[in-house]
Amino acid sequence: MATIRALWLLATACAAATSRRSQDHITIPLMQHRGENADANAQTLHAYIRHSQPRSSFATAPELQDAGTGFWYGTFSIGSSTNLSLLIDTASSDVAINPGLYKPSSHSENLHQTGHLQYATTQADGCGYADIKYHTYSDTVSLAGLTASNQVFAEVINSTPPNPQTVTVFRHDGLVGFGGTLASQTQLGGTPFLQQLCDEGVVKECRFGLAYGTQGRGKQILGGVDISLFDGKLAFSPINPGATVGITGDVVYKNEHGSGKLKSQVLVLDSGTANVVGPASQVRKLFKDLGIQTVKQKNEACSSVVYGHYACDSPAKVGFAVGRQVFNIEPSAFKLADNGGNNCTATITAVDDFAFWIVGQSWFQGKYVDFQQPNKIGAASLKNKTLAE
Incomplete structure (x- = not known):
């Protein structure tokens, strides 16, 4: 989904020190679930991981899935919450989790900030808008064993939609934005997830790829490029x-x-x-x-x-x-x-x-x-x- 901020900028305007050893890149198996049910409660599949822990030319991580409408999901952990099915979104830059799912870890910090995340193109035909009320925290966020230690994210607050067609919670469990590198490009004012991995030295290169197949399979690549694909x-x-x-x-x-x-x-x-x-x-x-x-x-x-x-x-x-x-x-x-x-x-x-x-x-x-x-x-x-x- 494109953020309203990103749409506005386009319409009007038509690394860091490493604290630990980084991996070259990881390759993540994905799967597009082709169910006919596009409801927010459509069943999701658990991710599987295919990678060796030692550093290598590339490794592997979890699935993305679809609820019948073309939206792809990966399996993340936030704090002590695991197996979260979060939408992979290249046109936004924040991490957000739906109400009642967040279990703080010992690294959790309440940032005492509230506001609204706004997105467009929430439906399968490109229509639809989301207005997501949130409260912010900082905690660990992990994908396929890659962990950002101090990731700012939004916990969604239940709210009444301004009209019946406006989305106020995400499908599945939330969203991870892979767009942007700067806090100014986010709606929360925190560093985007991939950039946080880079800043903390978790991945070698601030780069990612998506390889979507035509029959419901795909891969996501983090920290480099997989030329074998x-x-x-x-x-x-x-x-x-x-x-x-x-x-x-x-x-x-x-x-x-x-x-x-x-x-x-x-x-x-x-x-x-x-x-x-x-x-x-x-x-x-x-x-x-x-x-x-x-x-x-x-x-x-x-x-x-x-x-x-x-x-x-x-x-x-x-x-x-x-x-x-x-x-x-x-x-x-x-x-x-x-x-x-x-x-x-x-x-x-x-x-x-x-x-x-x-x-x-x-x-x-x-x-x-x-x-x-x-x-x-x-x-x-x-x-x-x-x-x-």
Whole structure:
């Protein structure tokens, strides 16, 4: 999910000493749970770990999962609370846990700060907003045996939503933001989790990657790059000034009806968004050029949403440029919904009046996406797009 602060910055602006031995990087097995139930209480799977403790070229850590809506989760510990299923979100920078789950450790510190975390794109079609009331603490936060000792995080406080469609608690157990490196890029004013690992010398490099397969499997890489997962070399784009995961690149599309290119678009690579959301005028042009039927609807969770209906057996090629390479949405990920009768809804939508593209996990599938904040983002095609073992 993109934070409201990050959206505002993009719209208006369109290491450290090591205290202990660090690992080169770890590679984390992920799994996308493809259940049909998108309810907040959908069942989650426990993570498994596949890595050796000694330092090596890479090691391995827990799963991410999906509740049927495209959101991926990892298994974390916060304080003495274990097996927490927290959303992995590249377009926000804070750690937050739902009410009643936090068990303090001996390292816990009450920071006596309250406020509201705000997020967009909380639903599978890119609609939806969250307003999360919180209280802050500092405690240990761990992922796959990697521990940040003094991590600032938010414990969610139960509150009444400002309207029935506003989310006030997270799906599953909470969220971990992997965007940004500075306290000024967070809503809590604390160091982001990955940067905290770097500052404490837990990982060798302030870098992470996501490798999402097309059949529900994936991997997360922390502290480096796993070159065994992708073909060729990574193509890189610089991160835009003032952004956390925003780059500039072309949108390129083609099918039997037509083709086109939208040049120099702002692209926010957001693993916490399930689909792809673009500016209404650009999305309408893309649909028109491709012969995709445009359908505009009012939605209780956002002022308006533009959908595209196409023949399920003929998905278009739609790609986003990273560096000099264009990476297409995989055909298997192009469908947001099957309406029956060979009529499908495209994963691309336009929500409200976004001035840029939010490129979510449906595009991530089949790719290795490498985040080297605050400098650049890279991408490459997976050697094995299903990531089946």
